[in-house]
Amino acid sequence: MVASSRFAVAVHVLTLLAQSGGEPVTSEYVAGSVNTNPSLVRRLLSALARAGLTTSQLGTGGGALLARPAGEITLLDVFRAVDEGELFAMHREQPNPACPVGRNIQAELHGRFSAATRALEAELGRTTIAQMLEGVTGRGRRDEAA
Secondary structure, three states: OOOOOHHHHHHHHHHHHHHOOOOOEOHHHHHHHHOOOHHHHHHHHHHHHHOOOEEEEOOOOOEEEEOOOHHHOEHHHHHHHHOOOOOOOOOOOOOOOOOOOOOOHHHHHHHHHHHHHHHHHHHHHOOEHHHHHHHHHOHHHHHHHO
């Protein structure tokens, strides 16, 4: 099973934009921080812009900016902007209905998958990009030690 890093990279990008203090950030600069190709960053920024999370400033000194305050962007917003499809997939083929497990497994899985998805969404909805910035800059860790 292959996991996508799009969500993690998108959170990284938005946290970097939050750190910029309202100054536009180029995709080349972001790519350097993420250690990836600027074209990947531009594709992610397009998806984030479609979701209303980023905007861009054209021309000299242009780049990407947050479209909303970092404290108003949750990780759930980011997840929904870059995630495609369901979090959990069901069987590719219909299980054997003659088998007692096969005929009932999908209904059982559906209930469990729905509960797990709701729990993930609730957790992601509790954290903002501003909180991520606090965590990565160390302010949150120092505050906890005090």
